[in-house]
Amino acid sequence: MTGPRARLPSSHGRAGALAPALARVAPAAADGLLGLGVVAAQLLPLALGVNQGPATPFTEPDAPAVALILLQGLPLTRRRRRPLAVFGVVLAANTA
Helix, strand or coil, X not given: CCCCCCCCCHHHCHHHXXXXXXXXXXXXXXXXXXXXXXXXXXXXXXXXXXCCCCCCCXXXXXXXXXXXXXXXXXHHHHCCCCHHXXXXXHHHHHHC
């Protein structure tokens, strides 16, 4: 079988068992989870004060930083309906 609902070969172990479960998730719900997951993955290090590199001389995170993070992740919830608009918003937020 081919297409989006195709099963992975059994040689993939647990990943192969996960594919049918993911195929049953509604696309809108999957997109919502993707957007929320991206926002959470970006806000958590910000809230914990974790930096991936050496200490930087930037100021403390503020409302514009959180707004940019939200603009990077939340549009992903609408990526199937307006892909070009989502691309533009995410690109602009990432380059700001």
